[in-house]
Amino acid sequence: xxxxxxxxxxxxxxxxxxxxxxxxxxxxxxxxxxxxxxxxxxxxxxxxxxxxxxxxxxxxxxxxxxxxxxxxxxxxxxxxxxxxxxxxxxxxxxxxxxxxxxxxxxxxxxxxxxxxxxxxxxxxxxxxxxxxxxxxxxxxxxxxxxxxxxxxxxxxxxxxxxxxxxxxxxxxxxxxxxxxxxxxxxxxxxxxxxxxxxxxxxxxxxxxxxxxxxxxxxxxxxxxxxxxxxxxxxxxxxxxxxxxxxxxxxxxxxxxxxxxxxxxxxxxxxxxxxxxxxxxxxxxxxxxxxxxxxxxxxxxxxxxxxxxxxxxxxxxxxxxxxxxxxxxxxxxxxxxxxxxxxxxxxxxxxxxxxxxxxxxxxxxxxxxxxxxxxxxxxxxxxxxxxxxxxxxxxxxxxxxxxxxxxxxxxxxxxxxxxxxxxxxxxxxxxxxxxxxxxxxxxxxxxxxxxxxxxxxxxxxxxxxxxxxxxxxxx
Amino acid sequence: xxxxxxxxxxxxxxxxxxxxxxxxxxxxxxxxxxxxxxxxxxxxxxxxxxxxxxxxxxxxxxxxxxxxxxxxxxxxxxxxxxxxxxxxxxxxxxxxxxxxxxxxxxxxxxxxxxxxxxxxxxxxxxxxxxxxxxxxxxxxxxxxxxxxxxxxxxxxxxxxxxxxxxxxxxxxxxxxxxxxxxxxxxxxxxxxxxxxxxxxxxxxxxxxxxxxxxxxxxxxxxxxxxxxxxxxxxxxxxxxxxxxxxxxxxxxxxxxxxxxxxxxxxxxxxxxxxxxxxxxxxxxxxxxxxxxxxxxxxxxxxxxxxxxxxxxxxxxxxxxxxxxxxxxxxxxxxxxxxxxxxxxxxxxxxxxxxxxxxxxxxxxxxxxxxxxxxxxxxxxxxxxxxxxxxxxxxxxxxxxxxxxxxxxxxxxxxxxxxxxxxxxxxxxxxxxxxxxxxxxxxxxxxxxxxxxxxxxxxxxxxxxxxxxxxxxxx
Numbered sequence: 001x002x003x004x005x006x007x008x009x010x011x012x013x014x015x016x017x018x019x020x021x022x023x024x025x026x027x028x029x030x031x032x033x034x035x036x037x038x039x040x041x042x043x044x045x046x047x048x049x050x051x052x053x054x055x056x057x058x059x060x061x062x063x064x065x066x067x068x069x070x071x072x073x074x075x076x077x078x079x080x081x082x083x084x085x086x087x088x089x090x091x092x093x094x095x096x097x098x099x100x101x102x103x104x105x106x107x108x109x110x111x112x113x114x115x116x117x118x119x120x121x122x123x124x125x126x127x128x129x130x131x132x133x134x135x136x137x138x139x140x141x142x143x144x145x146x147x148x149x150x151x152x153x154x155x156x157x158x159x160x161x162x163x164x165x166x167x168x169x170x171x172x173x174x175x176x177x178x179x180x181x182x183x184x185x186x187x188x189x190x191x192x193x194x195x196x197x198x199x200x201x202x203x204x205x206x207x208x209x210x211x212x213x214x215x216x217x218x219x220x221x222x223x224x225x226x227x228x229x230x231x232x233x234x235x236x237x238x239x240x241x242x243x244x245x246x247x248x249x250x251x252x253x254x255x256x257x258x259x260x261x262x263x264x265x266x267x268x269x270x271x272x273x274x275x276x277x278x279x280x281x282x283x284x285x286x287x288x289x290x291x292x293x294x295x296x297x298x299x300x301x302x303x304x305x306x307x308x309x310x311x312x313x314x315x316x317x318x319x320x321x322x323x324x325x326x327x328x329x330x331x332x333x334x335x336x337x338x339x340x341x342x343x344x345x346x347x348x349x350x351x352x353x354x355x356x357x358x359x360x361x362x363x364x365x366x367x368x369x370x371x372x373x374x375x376x377x378x379x380x381x382x383x384x385x386x387x388x389x390x391x392x393x394x395x396x397x398x399x400x401x402x403x404x405x406x407x408x409x410x411x412x413x414x415x416x417x418x419x420x421x422x423x424x425x426x427x428x429x430x431x432x433x434x435x436x437x438x439x440x441x442x443x444x445x446x447x448x449x450x451x452x453x454x455x456x457x458x459x460x461x462x463x464x465x466x467x468x469x470x471x472x473x474x
Numbered sequence: 475x476x477x478x479x480x481x482x483x484x485x486x487x488x489x490x491x492x493x494x495x496x497x498x499x500x501x502x503x504x505x506x507x508x509x510x511x512x513x514x515x516x517x518x519x520x521x522x523x524x525x526x527x528x529x530x531x532x533x534x535x536x537x538x539x540x541x542x543x544x545x546x547x548x549x550x551x552x553x554x555x556x557x558x559x560x561x562x563x564x565x566x567x568x569x570x571x572x573x574x575x576x577x578x579x580x581x582x583x584x585x586x587x588x589x590x591x592x593x594x595x596x597x598x599x600x601x602x603x604x605x606x607x608x609x610x611x612x613x614x615x616x617x618x619x620x621x622x623x624x625x626x627x628x629x630x631x632x633x634x635x636x637x638x639x640x641x642x643x644x645x646x647x648x649x650x651x652x653x654x655x656x657x658x659x660x661x662x663x664x665x666x667x668x669x670x671x672x673x674x675x676x677x678x679x680x681x682x683x684x685x686x687x688x689x690x691x692x693x694x695x696x697x698x699x700x701x702x703x704x705x706x707x708x709x710x711x712x713x714x715x716x717x718x719x720x721x722x723x724x725x726x727x728x729x730x731x732x733x734x735x736x737x738x739x740x741x742x743x744x745x746x747x748x749x750x751x752x753x754x755x756x757x758x759x760x761x762x763x764x765x766x767x768x769x770x771x772x773x774x775x776x777x778x779x780x781x782x783x784x785x786x787x788x789x790x791x792x793x794x795x796x797x798x799x800x801x802x803x804x805x806x807x808x809x810x811x812x813x814x815x816x817x818x819x820x821x822x823x824x825x826x827x828x829x830x831x832x833x834x835x836x837x838x839x840x841x842x843x844x845x846x847x848x849x850x851x852x853x854x855x856x857x858x859x860x861x862x863x864x865x866x867x868x869x870x871x872x873x874x875x876x877x878x879x880x881x882x883x884x885x886x887x888x889x890x891x892x893x894x895x896x897x898x899x900x901x902x903x904x905x906x907x908x909x910x911x912x913x914x915x916x917x918x919x920x921x922x923x924x925x926x927x928x929x930x931x932x933x934x935x936x937x938x939x940x941x942x943x944x945x946x947x948x
Contacts, residue, residue: 031549031591032579035542040607043538064517068509069543069581069612069628070565075505091544092569093581096627097616098562105506107543107567107581117505133514138543138612142571153570154543 003276003336013219018148020269023336024278027148034146034153038262041337042149044286045265046156050136052188052284053158053260056180062132062160067114069138070105075113079238082112085205089141091153107140112206112231112257115161116239123243123253126165132173134160149266150223150474157261163241163253167232170254174230177258178211181226189264190281190389191215191271192397193225194420194469196445201429208232214444214469216397217270220418222444222471225267228258266474271393272361278338279360281389282382289318289378290334294327294346304345307355307374314375316382335360340385341378361385361392403453407438410458410470414439418472422447424464426457434459435470444469477750477810487693492622494743497810498752501622508620508627512736515811516623518760519739520630524610526662526758527632527734530654536606536634541588543611544579549587553712556586559679563615565627581614586680586705586731589635590713597717597727600639606647608634623740624697624948631735637715637727641706644728648704651732652685655700663738664755664863665689665745666871667699668894668943670919675903682706688918688943690871691744694892696918696945699741702732740948745867746835752812753834755863756856763792763852764808768801768820778819781829781848788849790856809834814859815852835859835866879928881912884944888913892946896921898938900931908933909944918943 005023009016021027026042038046054064070093077083090106108114119131136158146152160177164170178195185191193213203210207229215225235241236252245251272279282288289311293304304320311318321330327344334342342358349355350370357366359381368377400419404410410421418439425431425443435441435458446466457464479497483490495501500516512520528538544567551557564580582588593605610632620626634651638644652669659665667687677684681703689699709715710726719725746753756762763785767778778794785792795804801818808816816832823829824844831840833855842851874893878884884895892913899905899917909915909932920940931938 028592028595030542030588032542032544032546032588035544037542037588037592038540040537040539043540046540047538063514064521065514066512066517066520066630068504068506068511069614070506070509072506088572090570091567093565094568095566095578096564097618104569114504114506114511118502118511121502140543144571156540 003332006275006277006336008275009218009273016275017270020273020277021148024338026265026269026278029148034143036146036148036152036154038156041286042265045268045280045284046262048284048286049264050158053184054136056184057134057158057160060176060180062134062162064135065133066135066137067108067111067118069108071108071111071113072103072105074103075117076106078113079116079206079235081234082206086110086141089143091140091142108137109139109141110257110259111135111137111159112161112235113239115257116235116241116255119163119253120239120241123163123241125244126246129165129243129253130162130169130173132160132162134158147266149262149269151263155262157259159257159259162256163236164255165243165245165253167254170232170256171230174211174228174256174258177256178213178226178228181213181228181258181260184260185213185215185225186390188281188283189268190283190386190393191225191267192390192394194445194447196447196469198227198445199429199432199443199468201432202443204229206231206234208234212445214471215267215271216400216420216471217267217474218396219270220400220472221270222420222473223263223267223270224444224473225264226258226260229256231255231257272389273338277336279389280338280340281386282340283386285317285338285340287317287319287337287339288382289316289341289343290339291318291320291343291345292327292330292334293320293322294344294349297347299350300345300347303350303370307343307345310374311378314379316375316378331358341381343378357381359385361388404458405454407458410435410441411438414441414472420444421470422453423458423468423470424452424454424456425466425468426460426462427465428457428460428462431457431459439472441470442473444471444473477806480749480751480810482749483692483747490749491744494747494751495622498812500739500743500752503622508617510620510622510626510628512630515760516739519742519754519758520736522758522760523738524632527658528610530658531608531632531634534650534654536608536636538609539607540609540611541582541585541592543582545582545585545587546577546579548577549591550580552587553590553680553709555708556680560584560615563617565614565616582611583613583615584731584733585609585611585633586635586709587713589731590709590715590729593637593727594713594715597637597715599718600720603639603717603727604636604643604647606634606636608632621740621948623736623743625737629736631733633731633733636730637710638729639717639719639727641728644706644730645704648685648702648730648732651730652687652700652702655687655702655732655734658734659687659689659699660864662755662757663742664757664860664867665699665741666864666868668919668921670921670943672701672919673903673906673917673942675906676917678703680705680708682708686919688945689741689745690874690894690945691741691948692870693744694874694946696894696947697737697741697744698918698947699738700732700734703730705729705731746863747812751810753863754812754814755860756814757860759791759812759814761791761793761811761813762856763790763815763817764813765792765794765817765819766801766804766808767794767796768818768823771821773824774819774821777824777844781817781819784849785852788853790849790852805832815855817852831855833859835862877927878932881932884909884915884932885912888915888946894918895944896927897932897942897944898926898928898930899940899942900934900936901939902931902934902936905931905933913946915944916947918945918947
């Protein structure tokens with residue numbers, strides 16, 4: 001029986017989404033327009049994401065730093081494309097300490113400017129390179145329409161900014177970080193992703209090119225989930241980041257940046273969750289196991305404690321629900337909160353030498369002998385859940401991925417059962433604009449290593465240059 | 475021989491401080507006036523502090539959340555004392571998305587307002603209480619004079635905000651969090667602290683009372699290092715945070731807040747460091763051990779690897795310096811960066827069955843048999859360093875703590891060898907103002923559990939009410 005506080009996702013996906021966010025206590029609207037309060041359940045997911053990614057970054061030689069939240073207008077304007085891209089959506093501080101500022105400053109929408117300014121003072125020789133820095137911080141973009149996690153004026157993210165001696169090394173970094181994101185999405189979030197290059201129209205303002213990780217939501221809508229940019233020398237020329245190279249000549253550095261945001265929490269919800277609430281892959285769930293005692297008996301309590309201790313010792317994140325609610329209420333709460341594994345332990349079960357494990361993903365209940373190796377059993381079931389969520393999402397993604405050769409096909413698909421559309425493109429922006437007329441369908445990315453499926457552009461019929469994935473986006 | 479890039483701390487303490495910050499690559503000035511760039515070495519210390527404190531907070535039932543960075547003026551103004559206290563030092567956003575805002579918003583100087591607003595929507599019954607939330611974030615206060623870590627327009631901190639059913643519970647929380655800070659300072663940072671209550675004049679705007687952790691720097695100057703506030707019902711009345719209590723009557727909640735900041739990095743520097751650079755207690759050092767191979771021989775390399783692996787396995791944070799610099803340069807670098815333990819391994823040493831351990835705190839070099847249990851040896855020396863730093867700081871603090879009965883004594887002390895002055899006070903603000911004329915000497919805190927040392931106020935000679943610690947502050 002579905003949770004009554006939650007609209008069915010097949011009836012109204014947008015409403016279902018906000019219902020899940022509220023029911024699982026992930027976030028709340030605030031009295032600051034366009035900004036979200038991250039509540040404990042939501043913030044804990046972000047902390048788990050941070051811990052995994054931060055380890056991956058550090059293992060590949062990146063170091064964390066922290067740059068100021070404000071950027072003086074003058075500094076912001078040095079790279080023309082960047083300011084043009086972000087000017088319409090920044091927030092300006094004009095008064096500080098009761099005084100009008102001589103120069104207004106914006107709250108960072110992204111920090112290429114500050115990193116570039118910093119690097120220009122630090123880099124002197126090829127011996128100083130590479131510098132591979134990252135920061136975890138808040139950023140602000142003055143969005144009009146906002147939705148928790150997916151689009152809000154303030155969000156949390158990490159932004160990596162690196163400078164290198166050669167273009168080859170910088171391009172490799174750009175690619176490696178994209179691969180890091182892909183690994184994170186697939187192995188931890190259990191979300192299958194497509195990776196590729198953004199078109200000129202869709203790339204990041206100021207980048208030579210942008211690589212992207214694209215995921216498909218349950219509803220068939222696409223979500224840009226992480227990007228990695230190669231800047232070449234665009235910023236280093238604008239911000240004068242020069243070094244003496246091995247030939248003792250002055251040269252501009254080659255630069256990258258890459259980021260993922262709290263939007264990933266939105267992706268988790270929209271890919272895995274259901275009409276009973278949140279569903280979380282065990283590898284990213286802040287609480288992996290909830291033990292629920294049924295009844296008041298001492299024997300049950302002692303048994304629950306024993307199971308808790310065994311799991312805790314093996315670093316499984318486990319809790320015992322000792323609140324004064326009915327077991328049924330506790331089951332539903334563990335369910336709506338997306339806890340992957342529930343262990344139900346009652347007096348009658350124990351008499352029958354049994355305990356019950358309930359899986360959040362399939363709702364399956366499994367009776368086990370109470371003396372089983374509980375650590376092994378839980379680890380196995382968590383593994384199963386992790387794999388099942390990935391396979392389930394992949395199956396749906398594949399079902400909703402279409403090869404198209406005519407615009408009418410795209411139109412029919414996007415109006416009935418949308419998803420990823422693979423189609424050939426001539427490389428002309430006008431054709432992208434034309435495609436957008438179909439329910440806002442945009443290019444997600446260029447697939448660089450897949451075989452062409454046609455020799456003509458799906459829009460204009462001229463010679464095709466790229467196989468592109470298209471989709472409707474959030 | 476002292477580091478040439480660093481002024482002696484006994485010659486010019488302020489200059490020495492900034493020299494150490496630069497030489498140890500902790501922070502850099504930025505082109506954003508009044509804001510600091512936290513460089514990798516500095517930020518890594520903050521990460522270590524966060525990890526320890528976050529664990530302490532979570533173990534005592536606190537949960538992390540995240541509130542918006544902007545506060546609408548109207549919301550900010552609801553509690554009169556708070557806005558009066560912070561109005562002169564906030565930064566206002568007046569333009570967003572190219573439009574003048576209808577209501578300006580400030581960048582949070584602290585978040586009582588947003589937490590109170592949130593709680594007012596969440597709390598209904600005593601069953602919802604307590605709520606014990608914390609957030610790690612950036613805040614902004616428009617300071618005029620700034621110094622890295624000690625005082626800057628933007629800084630990083632944690633702010634805990636809790637709401638409770640009874641005043642007793644909230645007051646206990648206020649006290650417990652102060653004790654948590656004291657434990658953190660003494661057991662991890664190796665900084666002895668004095669704890670007590672702020673006077674009315676020095677308490678936080680809007681608090682019933684403020685408890686504080688006060689430390690003494692090497693120079694004899696005081697540093698307010700952490701505060702814990704009891705709000706009673708001041709904010710709950712202003713923001714209408716009501717709950718139905720156990721008698722089924724509507725009542726306002728009792729509230730607390732508490733915070734420590736990146737200023738703690740400044741305290742670490744000013745208490746422990748010396749003319750050779752940074753000195754870090756092992757429990758907070760991002761890198762605890764640096765292994766330095768001397769010469770190029772394979773045997774040395776293999777031996778270094780072996781030591782590295784053994785230490786790493788025991789979760790000691792260790793690195794091997796494999797850069798192409800001279801051993802002497804590497805020694806100096808490990809020293810200026812404050813790495814507690816250095817292990818020097820050379821071919822000749824190995825022939826003599828020896829390796830050398832160098833302590834950063836005392837500069838002592840210890841020859842050890844190369845086959846010694848290196849994990850045990852390193853753990854012992856780190857323990858020693860941790861204890862020695864605390865004892866050394868405590869000894870200096872105690873030497874610079876004076877009992878005074880006359881203003882002339884305070885004057886003489888503050889003008890020659892300043893420190894903590896213990897003196898009796900009548901409770902009258904006029905006497906605090908008078909005291910401030912002596913080189914800005916301020917009350918640090920009221921010692922509530924110590925015996926009176928006089929029956930007269932040191933300033934006016936009238937009946938004394940409190941034993942107070944006074945000091946010159948940053």
